[in-house]
Amino acid sequence: MAETHPHGRLLHINVIKARGSLRRILRSLLFGLAAIGLAILVSCHSAQFKAVVAEKxxxxxxxxxxxxxNYANNQSFPNIFLFAFEGLTRENGMTGEVEPALAESWTIAADNKRITFTLREGLKWSDGQPLTADDIVFTYRDIVFNPAIPADAKDSLRIGTKGMFPTVRKLDDRRVEFLLPEPFAPFLRATAAPDGILIQPKHVLEPTIxxxxxxxxxxxxxxxxxxxxxxxxxxxxxxxxxxxxxxxxxxxxxxxxxxxxxxxxxxxxxxxxxxxxxxxxxxxxxxxxxxxxxxxxxxxxxxxxxxxxxxxxxxxxxxxxxxxxxAWSGMLYMAFNQNPARTKNGKPIVDPVKLKWFTNLSFRQAVAYAIDRDRMNTNIFRGLGVTQHSPISVQSPYFVPASAVKTYDYNPQQAKTLLQQAGFQYNAQGQLFDAAGNRVRFNLLTNAGNKVREAIGAQIKQDLARIGIQVDFTPINFNTLGEKLSTSRDWDAHIIGFTGGIEPHSSANFWMSNGGSHYFNLAPQPGQQPLQGWQPTTFDQEIDRLFIAGAKELDEAKRKQIYAQFQRVVQDDLPIILLVNDSxxxxxxxxxxxxxxxxxxxxxxxxxxxxxxxxx
Missing domain, CATH: 3.40.190.10 (Periplasmic binding protein-like II)
Known part of the structure; x- marks a missing residue:
């Protein structure tokens, strides 16, 4: 038998006990460390959770x-600039009044040709750099007034028959002065967010100019x-x-x-x-x-x-x-492409056959009579819409009621009569042809996903079929539509909305013939391929004249008369066909x-x- 140490078993037992104690100690230590770690983790997670919860x-x-x-390239709404940029002033959305924003105050000289703004003290950009009068001068002079930059905002500050811009200069870090070639009633609103000129950072963007x-x-x-x-x-x-x-x-x-x-x-x-x-x-x-x-x-x-x-x-x-x-302040409309220009390669912007229809006033009036706005309001707007007869917002003091302008109540028979008097003809199936025997058929676009506009387009397709016109209606992506309207000009007709407000001149970029949003006859724009043979229509020239006169006039009664005439021209000549607007x-x-x-x-x-x- 093997010899054993008299204390061997005891020794063995004690070693086991010692090892058991050690394991218990280690387990306790590990548990304690885990508990501490968990407490720390829970504490951190709780802090993070609270931070997430606290964040609104x-x-x-x-x-x-x-x-x-890029602010100067923007032609769509809504946009990031609503959230991220401000102007010298802002327009109060309840009262329509112009209020201080980046500028805390302004003074207007007695001759109404010198306006001085004083910026708030301590303004900064989001990177912490100071926002000063240099940024104001840079935004207006180097971006908005720059002929090489197609900023829509420039159209709201073209002054007089020559379309001159104000001279802007820095007086000191907080004061900037605008000198106007003549009195210009819309000037202050042109400085107001969200639709006016928004200030851009000189220290970041100047090199790119x-x-x-x-x-x-x-x-x-x-x-x-x-x-x-x-x-x-x-x-x-x-x-x-x-x-x-x-x-x-x-x-x-x-x-x-x-x-x-x-x-x-x-x-x-x-x-x-x-x-x-x-x-x-x-x-x-x-x-x-x-x-x-x-x-x-x-x-x-x-x-x-x-x-x-x-x-x-x-x-x-x-x-x-x-x-x-x-009533919402914008407008919803349908327009035809009346652009007579050709590309630099000589290709017509609009098919010459269709252009002849689209530039025929009787054709546009016939389409206007053929659209059943009452049915549109009842079926699509559930009676909550507002039939439009004016391109000026109902909230504006310059708005005139339907009784003061030509209106186009639903009358398909009148539409057919106008077409026949203009030389169009019907075949035995009621299909419409022009005098040269071309079937009257065109494409109509709107932005996909907007179910109201999609429904309006579908109804217009039906309405115009009743007077023999075939409409190929296609909703497309909004950005694609915007590119067609503002760049390629590759479209026949479209349905879209446009924002409105108190001041008619705020829509100068849409209505004036050189405007960047004058889609129905878009002139050559900076940064785009040149066009051949573009020219304004007779009604374009009349609207230009009225907008120039309305901007120069400071007497409110006379301004109302001028813009009343503008509304009559729009309804008489139908550069666009107004539809039913939202509430x-x-x-x-x-x-x-x-x-x-x-x-x-x-x-x-x-x-x-x-x-x-x-x-x-």
Missing amino acids: QLVLSTLTDPRTF HRKGSDGNLEFLSTWGTDTPPKKIVVNGAYLLDSYVAGQRLVFRRNPYYWRRDAQGQPLPYVDRIVWQFIENTDTQLLRFRSGELDVMGDARPLRPEYYSLLKREEQRGKFQVYNGG ALMAARNDLVGLKYSGLPSWGLWNMPELQIKDR
């Missing part, structure tokens, strides 16, 4: 991605496209761009250098983060709003009337409110506090910095 977030939507991050790209255009024109990292966009508004995922969302965060404060001195905006989702279908937007995924619907384009009725019934259960701000309808969560909603502003969230989210 607003989720909005729009039908399509932004076309650009002095360099040209390989295409021969200023480098500025290709700067700040949607391929630019969002955090590189330097802004002065309430929100800066944080991230962008094409086709999904654009996220804004509050600008820590934004100047506004509330009455208690607290910095604005209150809402920390805005998620702007791109949802290319209004039915899908409705589903997401009803499910609670969206906080607002109808802020940029009024709610569809059937949505209004549905959501009104769900207000209490859904914990939201539906707002009715009366201003918007829905928003009950916990969104501070909304000031009416039909006047183009954007329902015009006072965004002042909005608060409660109890979320």
Whole structure:
């Protein structure tokens, strides 16, 4: 048998006990460390969770991605500039009054030709750099007034028959002076956000003004496209761009250098983060709003009337409110492409056969008589629409009622008579042909996803079929439509909306013949391929004359007479055919506090910095 140590077993047992104690100690130690780690992790997660909970977030939507991050290149609405940039002044969305913004005050000389603005003290860009009078001069002189840059904003400040711009100069870091060649009534509103001139950062963009790209255009024109990292966009508004995922969302965060404060001195905006989702279908937007995924619907384009009725019934259960701000200030219209120009290669912009129809006043009047606006209002707008007879917003003091202009009540027989008198003919099947035997047929476009416009296009197709015209109606992506209207000019007819407001001259870029949004006869634009043979129509020239006269006139009674004549010209000559406009309808969560909603502003969230989210 093997010899054992008399203490061997004891020794063995003690070693086992010692090892057991060690394991228990290690387990306790590990458990303690884990507990500490977990406590730290929970503490950190709790802090993060609290931070996430504490962060106020607003989720909005729009039908399509932004076309650009470059202010001067923008021709679409809504856009990032509503959130991210401000002007010298802003227009109050409830009263229409012009209020201080980046400028705290201004003075107008007795001759109405010198306006001096004083900037607020301590203004900064989102990168912390000072915002001074240099930025104001740069924005107006080097961007907006630059003939090589096709900024729509320039059309609102062309003065007199020569289309001269004000002279702008820095007096000191906080004061800037504008000298006008003659009195110009719309000047102050042209400086007002959201639709006026928005100030851009000289320290970032100035080099691009002095360099040209390989295409021969200023480098500025290709700067700040949607391929630019969002955090590189330097802004002065309430929100800066944080991230962008094409086709999904654009996220804004509050600008820590934004100047506004509330009455208690607290910095604005209150809402920390805005998620702007791109949802290319209004039915899908409705589903997401009803499910609670969206906080607002109808802020940029009024709610569809059937949505209004549905959501009104769900207000209490859904914990939201539906707002009715009366008639919306914009206009909804149909237009034909009347551009007589040819490309540099000699190709006509518009098929000459169709151009002959589109430039025939009797043809346009026949189409206007053939559209059943009452049916449109009843079936599509549920009776909540407003039949339009004027291109000026109903909120404007220059608006005239239907009794003061020519109107086109539904009258298909009158439409047929006008066409036949103009040399068009019908065959045995009721199809319309022109005098040369060409079947009258054209393409009609609108932006896909906007169900109201899609329904309007479908009805117009039916209405015009009743007078023998074949319409090929095609809704397309909004950005694609914008490119056709503003660049390629490759279209026959379109349906689209245009924002409005108090001052008629704010739409100068649409109505004046050299305007960047004068789509129905778009002139050559800076940075685009040259055109041959473009010329304004007779009514273009008359509208130019009236807009120049209206801008120069300071007597309000005389201004009203001038713009009344403008409205008569539009209805007599039909450069566009007005349809039925929306009522201003918007829905928003009950916990969104501070909304000031009416039909006047183009954007329902015009006072965004002042909005608060409660109890979320």
